Amino acid sequence: MTGYKRHVFVCLNERDPADPRGSCKHRGAEGIFKVLKEGAGKAGLEGDVRINRAGCLDHCEYGPTVVVYPEAAWYHVPTVDDANEILRTHVVGGKIVERLLMDNMG
Numbered sequence: 099m100t101g102y103k104r105h106v107f108v109c110l111n112e113r114d115p116a117d118p119r120g121s122c123k124h125r126g127a128e129g130i131f132k133v134l135k136e137g138a139g140k141a142g143l144e145g146d147v148r149i150n151r152a153g154c155l156d157h158c159e160y161g162p163t164v165v166v167y168p169e170a171a172w173y174h175v176p177t178v179d180d181a182n183e184i185l186r187t188h189v190v191g192g193k194i195v196e197r198l199l200m201d202n203m204g
């Protein structure tokens with residue numbers, strides 16, 4: 099069967115620091131990618147779950163940006179602790195982390 103049980107995209111786009119839009123890379127996205135990638139491997143999910151580097155996902159103002167399919171859950175992931183929560187709860191557990199959804203940002 100082609101495809102994955104879950105497919106995760108982490109924006110690692112980097113812009114010039116002077117760019118007013120900022121970029122996910124400068125907000126710590128590498129650390130977030132590492133937590134998700136290594137964590138999925140340690141959880142034995144290789145083959146079922148794919149963690150991919152992505153270019154700009156066009157939600158820069160809410161970044162670091164992570165999107166998880168098939169749920170199409172768009173997350174704002176400010177810290178590695180938040181990345182760990184997404185790993186445990188959503189990527190492994192299958193339950194959306196409501197508090198980190200961009201749609202729920204106040």
Ligand code: FES
Pocket residue numbers: 109110111112120121122123153154155156157158159161162163
């Ligand atoms: S720089 Fe990450 S969403 Fe645009």
